[in-house]
Amino acid sequence: MIAEHLPALVVVVPLAAAPLIVLLRSAALGWALAFAASLFAFGASLALAAEVARAGVISYHLGSWPPPWGIEYRIDALSAFLLVLVSAIGAVVAPYAWRSIAAELPREQHYLYHAVFCLCLAGLLGMTATGDAFNVFVFMEIASLAMYVLIALGRDRRALLASFQYLILGTIGATFYVVGVGLLYLVTGTLNIADMAERLAHDGGTRPVLAALAFITVGLSLKLALFPLHLWLPNAYAYAPSAVTAFLAATATKVSVYVLLRFYFTVFGAGLVLETLPVPEILIGLSIAAIVSASLVALWQADLKRMFAYSSVAQIGYITLGIGLATRDGLTAAVVHLFNHGITKGALFLLIGGIALRAGGAGFERLRGLGRAMPLTSLGITLAGLSLIGVPGTAGFISKWTLVLGAIEAGYWWLAALVVLTSLIAVAYVWRFVEAAYLQAPDARTPPAGEAPFSMLAPSWLLVGACFWFGFDTSFTVESARRAAALMLGGAP
Template identity: 70%
Template sequence: MIADHLPALQVVVPLLAAPLMMLVRRGTFAWLVAVAVSWTTLAIAFALAVKVREVGVISYAMGNWPPPWGIEYRVDALNSFVLVLVSLVASVVAPYARTSVAAELPRDQHYLVFTMFSLCLAGLLGITITGDAFNLFVFLEISSLSTYVLIALGRNRRALLAAYQYLVLGTIGATFYIIGVGLLYLMTGTLNLADMAQRLRDVHEMRPVLAALAFITAGVGLKLALFPLHFWLPNAYAYAPSAITSFLAASATKVSVYVLLRYYFLIFGVPLVFGRLPMAEVLIGLSVLAVVSASLVAVFQRDLKRMFAYSSVAQIGYITMGMGLANKAGMTGAVVHLFNHGITKGAIFLLLGGVALRVGSTSLERVAGLAKTMPLTSFGIVLGGMSLIGVPGTAGFISKWYLVLGAIEHGYWGLAVLLVVSSLIAVAYVWRFVEVAYFREPEPGAARLAEAPGSMLIPAWIMVAACVYFGLDTSLPLDGARAAAALLLGGAP
């Protein structure tokens, strides 16, 4: 009975939890609920992933209105993978958040953080699971609005401006998206994505469809921080509360990437996007710029959170690059990098949260000698950094392997070279941290700094361990990614 309604519960559970927390207004209660909710969503996501593997596609008619008229929730190999990623990140961040939030925010705001966290989770899961273009917009706005609140809660006053800028750009992005959907609706008369894909085959040469593609690309591109639409991201990540940064960095942009993947490959289709339009060249070109320029900017940052935020822009470039390659290896690389970058960046930002808590800042000058005062945290950041570089034995290597393979299969030798050279830029910024943390002496007075509390360190290290584990035994994410890539490219898995 319940098993049939899992797709709905995936979204409804966190969605209903939010008003409950709002009513009770107790920080501890809200935290407990948030943990329970995120773990429940993880369990549901896993159950769905297992079921998808057995039966293929799960279609769930919301409120029993049959698609294409009603809203359909549709789970397949691709989005079950993203569901697992998002709920996994949430399940790790939620237990961590209590100490981190308690240290960073005044007491009366605690319940708010968890309410918004829960709402944001509901939005992200909703975007992923829904099979309806307009419903997707609604969830996009639910997650975005809660994100703006979360960022604005940051203790530095610059967080406010960061939130405001993100709000303006995010709203423009969402509106662009909905303009695109409107045009598609005018052309096809349906909002159900699967149905839309069917009907678009008849009209795909017409100009409104192309305009829709442009609007959706620009809109979703803003949300996923596709170069050069990434200017909101570094500030937003740098000034949001630490726990929130980790959650957003690991999941929010990934969900937007998923939306773009879905529109390009399953709705507009490869012949239109990559055949008639030069989107492959556009995507790869922008990705190259993202990877190179954002990595270079990251090297010169003075604040660790900003440094790794810029690195996120670069890493998203890898994902879109794999998308642009549009062959099997490239797509596998893109999808698996969604996951790998999610856990890697999640781990790093969780550890940085500990740094912010103990040191009071994440600026590079202040973390001198961190390896002495917080050895576990420093070492975790180094391991995460290696995953960003793509050192074999870490998750990042697997993504890079597939991306290079994809580039070579296409005969894009220059791109393959660029991929590997860009790893070297990652070495440069990761090693800036290493040299400061390991070779400089701690500032006087910093000697009594202790390691981050266990409630933060343990979740963070779970993520770090995942980075290494999924670099060695890759079957779990890789099978998911290969199935997703096969689905996107329309072949048998």
């Protein structure tokens, strides 16, 4: 009975938790509820993923209205994979937030934070689960509005401006998206993604469809921070509360990539996007620009959080590069990297939150000799940094392997060379931290010896462990990604 409704419940439970938390007005209960909701979402996502792997696509009709009239929730290999990522990060960040938020927000705001967090989680899960193009927009806005609020909660007043800038750019992105969907609706008369795909199969490539493709591409590129539409991201990540940065970095841009993949491959079809139009060339060009420029900029940041924020822009470049390769291997690489980068960046930002808590910030001047003051945190950042670089045995290596393999098999030798060359820049910026933490003498600005609280350290290390687990056991990540890639290139699911 419950299992049957899981596709809806995975979204509804966090969504319902939010107003409940507001009504209860209690920090402790709010936290417990947010944690429980995120755990439920994680469990439900795992169950859905298992069901999809066993029986194929799940189609759930909301209110029993059959599609295309009613709203359909549709879970396939790709969306199940994303659901697991988003809910897993949610379930890790929720317990972490307890102490992290306590240090950064006045107590009377805590329950509001937990409520907004639940909304954000529900929005992101909804974007992934739904099979209705307009519904995607609604969930996108739920998630985005929640994010603007979460970012604005940052202690630094610059968080306000960052949030405002994100609000403007994010709304432009969402509006572009909805314009694109509107054009598609005018052409097809339907909002159901699968139905849309069927109808477009006959009269794709007309001018309104191309315009819709352009609008949706630009809108989602803003949301996923594709170079040069990434300008909102570094400030938003740098000034948001630590738990928020970790959650956003690991999930928000990834879900937008998911929606882009969904439209490219399910709605418009690989034939139109990859063969008729110069989309791959544009994506490859922008990805290279993102990887090179953002990596170099990251190298010069004076703050650890900002440095890894720029690194995120670069890493998104690797994901879009995989899409641009326009082959099954390339898409596999993109989807694998969605996941692997999510857990890696999640781990990094969670650990940085511990530093911010102990040292009052994560500027490099506070990191001298951190290896002695906070040994577990420093080691965790180093290890997750190795995953970011792509050292074998880590999740990042699996991403790099699949991406380079995809590039070589697509005949792009120079791209393979570029990917490995640019990961050297990652070595350089990760090692800036390592040298500061282990090879510089502590001074007055170094925090006194003592680790972050256990409730923050444990979730962080869980993700660090995941970075290594998924570096050895790739049966979940690579297999899911391969199935998803096959699904995307096979046309409509």
